[in-house]
Amino acid sequence: MERPPYFALALAVALAFSPFTTQVQAQSLTPVITVPNPPNTAAQQAKHYVVLVSLDGFRYDYPQKYGAPHLQSMAAQGASAPQGMLPSYPSLTFPNHLSLVTGLYPEHHGIVANSFYDPSRDATYVYTQSKTNGDGSWYSGTPLWILAEQQGMRAACLFWPGSEAEIQGKRPSYYLKYDDKLDDQKRTDQVAAWLQLPPDQRPHFITLYYSNVDHAGHGYGPESEEVRAAVHHLDDMIGELRTKLAALELPIDLVVVADHGMITLKPDNIVLSDFADLTHFHTEGLSLYADPNDGEAAVTAYNEFKAHPDPRFSVYRRAEVPAALHFDSNPREGDPVIVPNGPYMIRAHASVAGAETRLGFLHGSHGFDPHTMPEMKAIFFATGPDIKPAVQLPTFENINVYPFIASMLGLTTPPIDGKLSVLAPALSTSSAQVRRGKNKARNPGSR
Template identity: 45%
Template sequence: MKRGLQLLMMVFSLTVFAQKGIVDTAQIIIPNRYNTAEAQAKPYLIMISTDGFRYDYAEKYNAKNLLRYSSQGVRAKAMIPGYPSITFPNHWTLMTGLYPSHHGLIDNFFYDYKRNASYAMNDRKNAEDGSWYGGMPLWGLAENQGMVSASLMWVGSASDAGGKRPTYYYPYHEKFSPSEKVDKVIDWLKLPMDQRPHFISLYFPEVDGSGHHFGPDTKETEDAVHLIDKAIGELVQKVNDLGLKNVSFVFVSDHGMIKVDSGAPLEIPAILSDKNRFDYYNSQTLLRVYVKNPEEVKTVYKELKAEKTENYEVYLDKKLPKYLHFRTKDDRYSRIGQILLIPRAPKIFLEKGKKTSVGKHGYNPKLVPEMKATFMAWGPEFKTNLIIDEFQNTNVYPLIAEILGLKIDQPIDGKLKVLKETLKK
């Protein structure tokens, strides 16, 4: 176990999710924010995301704490991520109730042709610029309605997306251990009632890092699952020790993980090498093509179809399956591109000379079940010993708003009725 944890720490220090440059580890506090008297009487909710925690990991690796807490509360057979099943799009979906095509984070890296600028998840300037993010995050909803919120490194939490940052937050870094993060949450809950956050979002990257570097079926990933499970156990125990009786927990992930065929990757079609005609964006499990001359789209599509093999599909974006919500008519920010090349799992696209990882995600969760995510919830607001069917992750947002008594004041894709059955009231 000790060797495994040493490897994990090495992995996390190298992860591509870490933002560029030196990051201050100090907490940022927005001054002069207080809970209203009405907010002080409302429940507390801690929303925990463990990146890459596949829907079956809890049983597969015997995550004792999570299995026990979810048996005392609610558990979904799986949660369906938005497409593509990638980190930034799905964390922002969970926090806004919108599909990736509707909130604008359609990938971890993309280009916006309207603003003539690129977004990269590991660029702090991008990550903290709220103009890239559509929708109203739950912390913004809470703050607008007189409820103090806090976040430990959730996607977008250091930005002014929706108009307001959480009252308490940290710029993204990976220097805190899971146990240190737990202690920071407890410190927030020890604050005076008028300053104590009622909505807390907490992010753990460790399981995703292990899945990428070692694969989902390895001792290293098992160790990462146990590391987070231990931290969840510490969190629940320390919350209980505070004597707060109205704290509920929602445990989610953004996507799953699969071992890919990194030894025989697919080549980028030769036609796309002409940069005068095309831009392409390769997340390896999805290749998005932007054709610079719109009149050429159909011709290029036919050429790419003629080149394709049985290892990938070619779609005009407007012809993508409707259930993915990733078609041209869904693309509110015009960031997707007109043609999509989608490899069949476990195949990936890889440019010559580029490296990849053992484990990947991003595939269609309907066709690749390893992409499915986790949902568990427990505490005084939730029913006990309840297992529910699979559902789309957009529906977490209205559930949390309902628990906290927050009024949703703009359109979302999620529906409260989907998860209403999980609540006691």
């Protein structure tokens, strides 16, 4: 899936283009884990189904750039965002997969980067480690699979960040531990198998994840033939999935998204400790956490950065980060906050063990501000009985996918940042009038 904290960090390369790579190397093909949740209630058995597919790193313009006939068919038959869907900042895998399934900005669902430090816990979340990625206490918000289970509807997760954790005392009825080696064909087969279970056992919400395009983008860059091949392969997988779903003759809505895009990195290697004394900071990637015993450290470092400005990045006190980034209120974000102004390799220190020998593997990356770098924008396609045909949506934030899916499932959402009204134009009349769930908005003052 992803790179660590923020953008193209040197440490990212060490993970061989997947946030779960360490786990993958240590495990064999993983079986489905079945949780003894209650069966679907009678009311929920009558509801429609939603299959949510993530194509990690699938930039918004890849379908046109490289050709993706099955995705383009979805656009003709359903809804799409031709100019892309905006990921939340930072445009990394873990933060954005959680934003898609919670309707919250990263600073509200708590996964503010792939790896970060929590001052209140005096602990570090590392997306590659089951000790943290499988610990539900790190996550705020209510993922869609938990929302469904809470309301008497079964759910299943074939990979998704956070899906291996017990959250709010619940898990999806069916899930797998992440295994990037699991054959792509078997993934679609598993989705179809779940949808053939008896009605009381059958999940109505299912997630499915593919990492191929992200891996190729990091390893070879978004302009490469390797990315072209990965796009064609996953488009074929979407075609096969659609064929399998159609054969079931169930009311299934298919939603295909990506967490972020991809951009070619510039050769610059920026080391933040060259600009400010970070001796009294705990650092995770670009995140800077001042020593709690040094009350002036954040102020001093900020002033040093401002005294040595560099056009390649901007520096802010956390409370002053531009509002559009929604990245100004969670201590996990660090202080001061560094925001790259281009696709640069940035890290806190030069002494990341062995990083210099690995930089050559990283040709493309993400994590940057999607408002200033359109290459960060992701795909969005949706088709099914609840979707109008040939609807082209303007660019929207990915937090709005959550109430959109909850509406199709007829689920009531908790307070969230996303709004159902943003994607409501894509919903069919019957869906909008009969099956819409209630969407509660967060208090605007809670930012």
